[in-house]
Amino acid sequence: MRRTRQTSEARAGAGFALPAFLLILVLLLAPLAALLALSVTDYRLGALTVRLVGLDHYAALFGDEVFQRSLRNTFLYVALVLPGAVFGGLGVALLVHARTRTRGFYEVAYFLPVTATLVAMATVWQFMLHPSLGPVSALLAWLGFGQVDLLNDPSLALGTLALIGLWQVIGFNMVLFLAGLSAIPRELYEAAALDGARFGPDRFLRVTWPMLGPTTMFVTITSTITAFKVFDTVVVLTRGGPLGSTETLLYVLYLEGFQYFRTGYAAAMTVVLLVFLVLLSILQARVIERKVHYA
Amino acid sequence: MRRRRILPALLSHAVLAAGAAVMLAPFLWMLLTSIRPAEEVFGAVFNPIPGRFAAPENYARALTEGNLPRAMLNGAIVCLGILAVQLLVAIPAAYALAKLRFRGRGVLFGLVLFGLCVPIQVPALPLYLALAQTDLLDSYFALMAPFFLTVFGMFLFRQFFRAYPDEVLDAARLDGMGEFEIVWRLAAPAAVPAIAAFSVFSVVAHWNDLYWPLIVVTSSELATPPLGILAFRDTESGGNYGALMAGAALVTAPLILAFLVARRAFLRGITMTGLR
Numbered sequence: 001m002r003r004t005r006q007t008s009e010a011r012a013g014a015g016f017a018l019p020a021f022l023l024i025l026v027l028l029l030a031p032l033a034a035l036l037a038l039s040v041t042d043y044r045l046g047a048l049t050v051r052l053v054g055l056d057h058y059a060a061l062f063g064d065e066v067f068q069r070s071l072r073n074t075f076l077y078v079a080l081v082l083p084g085a086v087f088g089g090l091g092v093a094l095l096v097h098a099r100t101r102t103r104g105f106y107e108v109a110y111f112l113p114v115t116a117t118l119v120a121m122a123t124v125w126q127f128m129l130h131p132s133l134g135p136v137s138a139l140l141a142w143l144g145f146g147q148v149d150l151l152n153d154p155s156l157a158l159g160t161l162a163l164i165g166l167w168q169v170i171g172f173n174m175v176l177f178l179a180g181l182s183a184i185p186r187e188l189y190e191a192a193a194l195d196g197a198r199f200g201p202d203r204f205l206r207v208t209w210p211m212l213g214p215t216t217m218f219v220t221i222t223s224t225i226t227a228f229k230v231f232d233t234v235v236v237l238t239r240g241g242p243l244g245s246t247e248t249l250l251y252v253l254y255l256e257g258f259q260y261f262r263t264g265y266a267a268a269m270t271v272v273l274l275v276f277l278v279l280l281s282i283l284q285a286r287v288i289e290r291k292v293h294y295a
Numbered sequence: 296m297r298r299r300r301i302l303p304a305l306l307s308h309a310v311l312a313a314g315a316a317v318m319l320a321p322f323l324w325m326l327l328t329s330i331r332p333a334e335e336v337f338g339a340v341f342n343p344i345p346g347r348f349a350a351p352e353n354y355a356r357a358l359t360e361g362n363l364p365r366a367m368l369n370g371a372i373v374c375l376g377i378l379a380v381q382l383l384v385a386i387p388a389a390y391a392l393a394k395l396r397f398r399g400r401g402v403l404f405g406l407v408l409f410g411l412c413v414p415i416q417v418p419a420l421p422l423y424l425a426l427a428q429t430d431l432l433d434s435y436f437a438l439m440a441p442f443f444l445t446v447f448g449m450f451l452f453r454q455f456f457r458a459y460p461d462e463v464l465d466a467a468r469l470d471g472m473g474e475f476e477i478v479w480r481l482a483a484p485a486a487v488p489a490i491a492a493f494s495v496f497s498v499v500a501h502w503n504d505l506y507w508p509l510i511v512v513t514s515s516e517l518a519t520p521p522l523g524i525l526a527f528r529d530t531e532s533g534g535n536y537g538a539l540m541a542g543a544a545l546v547t548a549p550l551i552l553a554f555l556v557a558r559r560a561f562l563r564g565i566t567m568t569g570l571r
Binding site for chain 2: 011023024125235
């Protein structure tokens, strides 16, 4: 009796898991194997002959000006977005958390950009930043900055994209921090008050900040991954320009793989991307473990 | 005592309101421009409120000139197609991972965890080649297929099913219910909150996605909402911003309206990506 129960359970389990297994095989494992194989060949889409090139592509990546620049741009973009995304999100969450009647309104206002289609909103930003028609340019001129074209100035374009990225991500982080804040037990604040920590900054440093530690780490890594994958705003607003100043990793990968069809080379680039993402995810998984530990 | 509390509250309102103004400015400008006549967009004077109500002509243009209605229909088809397969595959698999002992369970879960850190950009290249080989590029199938697998959904539902009481399952088995029936008649209905949150996450992600549709779709009949708005912008290169903003408003409207109606589900669903 027990025996049949176990076999029927095993049979049902395997049956339920089979479609998922097949999809993982076709959509994840086989593509990864193909990717590694492609990355050591000179394959181009439509080519009739394929030659093995070993690790040449990987070596070429180190000397590739465009790829190196895209890496620098991507890291710079992450560095520009990250502080505002984390501390801005935390600041907004702290303020919104203390509100009672208006909390809902502020949540909606800050979260709206997260839900909105980024491509559509990027066209709105393009119009807002238009050097002669846009209100932002008018405002900057009125403030005495003169005629600025934020998206066509090589020294400003990446920063402008970073601000738009920040605009989109801050509400997302706010919600994560709000969840972290409501998980802090009230008794901790009462205990801290008995210890003499009555005022805002004191309470924040002694209770809120340490208790939010795991959330903050988590938000930092998630925001890093999001910023690392910047693509939509580049396509809509700058196409990598001016002068390559907004060419980011995914944009260059898209061009190599799907516009120039240098498949083998793009495959090597993808492997490098995957290594970055796996490292970030391992870091993230360790943070989640700690987070669970705290709770 | 009271006075001490009013000042910080005012200060916090001032900061929050200033921030909210920045967050909402693009939405406001989009709506204002979408009802503004063309001559005012290019006018020398900056008048925030339109002098003439031009919504009908702008929205009519957005609906007829480009391919936006079709793009939005495509968006709905693709999102629903993806979601349906995702749920059909992920729910039983997650139930098996959580509640059934079978060979390969550990391997499957390991693969799920690994899959969590692989975004679409990684398998994109081989998948594109495979679709090109089989002549399936530029089709609904090409738009949907890579997302039929959702390791994130499997992970999420597994967490949810693990909390489901074993006693109920055992009682159901004693009553003669098969595992298939248990999944769809007991476990899935109990997981409705998780399913709702996941559905929000999935639909938002695929309605807004640009990377994959940009790669596989070339014909305008198959454009998804982001591709539709991009194409519309490029055809309106003369700079009819009123119509373009009307188009942007149309494309963003479904998700924003849904968000305003089901705020809790959205906040939960989208921030669950945080767990990804």
